[in-house]
Amino acid sequence: MRKYLTRKTEIESSFKVRADTLGEQFTTACEEASAYNEDMKKSKIAAARGAYITALKSARNLAVSMEETMFNDARDELTAVLTKAPTPAQASYLQALALLSEPTPDDIEKAVQVAKGNAIAEQVVAEMAKKVRGVIFAEPDPIDLRATLDGLDEFEQRRAESIMRYGEVDALGELNNWHDICFTPNSSCSALDALDEAIERYA
Structure with a gap:
């Protein structure tokens, strides 16, 4: 499941349909104007240009606003799942493990299973694993x-810039209009992939 990638695709697809329809209407109006005298x-x-x-x-503006809401929802949900407190059972197990003077690889392996599904508990186990000789941490x-939120911020800005470039009146119909070509609804990105992975993993 790619919850936020799906939302991005829906917003972008709707915007592209609207923008492309407006572009076609403008192009048609320009073609029809050729039947009149020069003035x-x-x-x-x-007039057609101004209306377009x-x-x-x-x-x-509507697309940017909808994406702003999407990214705000994403940040809130991501923060909630990554800062969710460990369960009492997880916390008790990790506290007991921390009291061991020399945890074994087997202790760490058991802790991995106990911590699974909670970001904070998994982080604690990952730090413990670094101090235990012989542990191969495959999780x-x-x-x-912070890194995921920063990635979302950067991607949101790039998205808004792409939306505001899309459909530039002087580039309509040009084959080398890379702004149009690169603006593809189904394309993913590392920021949304990391976000959706986190939510699926910890929700």
Whole structure:
């Protein structure tokens, strides 16, 4: 399940459909204006251009607003799952383990199973494992909350920039309009992958 990747795809797909429809309408209006004399043609194209820019701005602002809500929800949910307190059983087990002067690899392996499903407990076990000779820690690394949040912040900014570039009036119909080509709804990114992985792992 990719909860936030799915939400991003839905928002982007809806925006692309709206923006592309507006672009097609603008292009059609420009083509139809060619039937008039030069002055009327310029007037009609200018009017169509203004209407396109205004409508596109509205569509862009809506998409950015929806993504802002999505990213805020993502940050809140991620923080909640990564800061959830260990269960009483997990806390008691880890406290008892910490009292051992020399935990064994077998102790760590048992602790891994006890801590599974809680980010804080897994972090404690990972730190303990570093101090025990002979332990091969094969479990996934604990997820870094700060690094994941920073990745989300950076991705949100890039997303907003992409939305605000998409559909530039002077680039409509150009094959080398890389802003359009790179703006693909189904594309993933490391930030959303890490986010969805954390939520699936700890929710």
